[in-house]
Amino acid sequence: MTDAHPEEPIDEVPLLTLRDGLPSVVDTPAALAETVAALRDGTGPIAIDAERASGYRYSARAYLIQLRRAGSGTHLIDPTAFDDLAAVNDALGDAEWILHAATQDLVCLREAGLIPQNLFDTEHAARLLGYPRVGLATLVESILGLHMRKEHSAADWSQRPLPESWLEYAALDVEVLIELREHLARELDDTGKAEWARQEFTHLLGFEPAVRAEPWRRTSGIHKLRQPRHLAAVRELWMARDEIAREQDITPGRIIPDKAIAAAAHAMPRGRAALLATEGFAGRGARRFIDRWVDAIDVARRLADDELPAVTQRSDGPPQARSWPDRDPEAAARLSAAKETFAALSESVNVPLENLLTPDLMRRVLWRPPTVDADDLPEAVASMLHDLGARPWQIELTCPLLVDAIKNSHGS
Secondary structure (H helix, E strand, C coil), X not given: CCCCCCCCCCCCCCECCCXXXXXXXXXXXXXXXXXXXXXXXXXXXXXXXXXXXXXXXXXXXXXXXXEEEECCEEEEECHHHCCCCHHHHHHHCCCEEEECCHHHCHHHHHHCCCCCCEEEEHHXXXXXXXXXXXXXXXXXXXXXXXXXXXXXXXXXXXXXXXXXXXXXXXXXXXXXXXXXXXXXXXXXXXXXXXXHHHHHHHHHCCCXXXXXXXXXXXXXXXXXXXXXXXXXXXXXXHHHHHHHHHHHCCCHHHXXXXXXXXXXXXXXXXXXXXXXXCCCCCCHHHHHCHHHHHHHHHHHHHCCHHHCCCCCCCCCCCCCHHHHHHHCHHHHHHHHHHHHHHHHHHHHHCCCHHHHCCHHHHHHHHHCCCCCCHHHHHHHHHHHHHHCCCCHHHHHHHHHHHHHHHHHHCCC
16 A cells, blocks of 8 residues: 555654643542533533553453543543543533544443543544554654653553552643644545545444454464363353452453463363463462362363364354355455455555455455345445445445456356
8 A cells, every 4th residue: 555644753753741731630529520610611622531451450441531622621530439420421512522542442431421422533534544553652743743652551540549650641642632633634634535534433433342252262272272172161261260350350361361271271180289280370360269260170071062162163254265265266256356456446545455344344245245136236235235334435435346346256
């Protein structure tokens, strides 16, 4: 893809600093009331961000929420101090929220009672504009010429009190988000992509994280296990660990690592001593909950054959693309043709392939395309894309390419 935004080194990039000083953390009803009044009196869109404790806590809740609005300043709210933040949500009304990588924060904000009616995602806007790197710090540097420090991005935000350096880092995440949004919005207008972005942002309002039917299958090292009973042991150990993690509010990997689960499932040790001698079963979590690990393996050992999990996960989608030539050469030809034309389209409009249309949607259409007459194919493919969640701008751009791939595979 042609790089429309070459990132030339910036000599002596100025460090981003707080214009208004570091605000106090809002953690009392009186302070929250003042914040609500200030946000209500502000004007324009609201820059918003949230800090979680990923890697430390089981919960994905927000432990700090940052907001900035013109005429209001920056506010740092401790959501753990309140039942919910509905009053803040009411004060924001239907104003546009500016987030970076909105899908990372929408769920935890919603849990706190904050639900946007309009939003602008600076990361998604940058993707539509073809920026090669879309991290917030990179965009702030390349567009606004300011350097952001990111040393606390993986911190445990659940601890209290929060160090002042962490609070400053958090406040800086919304310091120039409004200016960044204004620049990207102008560029979307100039490139004719503003409507594409509007459709994407509207779609994001309804974002829900994917729920996996069998999340235990993502355990690292499971690909080495090919016996159903070993997989059952992974499942039982994973479920035991997940239950403990929820009870203790600790991220599962800090109790026992995935490699310990995979190793124990392969060895199927009997008893405490044998299990603690297994690779990875060292540390406080392994010893403290040893009886639950032993019980989990025993459950897997006692399962009847018809209760064991399948070696491969069932899916309602098409098979892996690498198997198409053997399973359906015609479908493989469709996919190959579509990939070529999609690559050309991606370069011409300067939008990454995965943003033109997700690979899953492309495969679903091309694996089993609509069985209709050639004249009805464009409408049928467009309808299929719509039902799968594609936005109108995506359908307009990609439907003709998919139709051509389908027709050509039949020799038309």
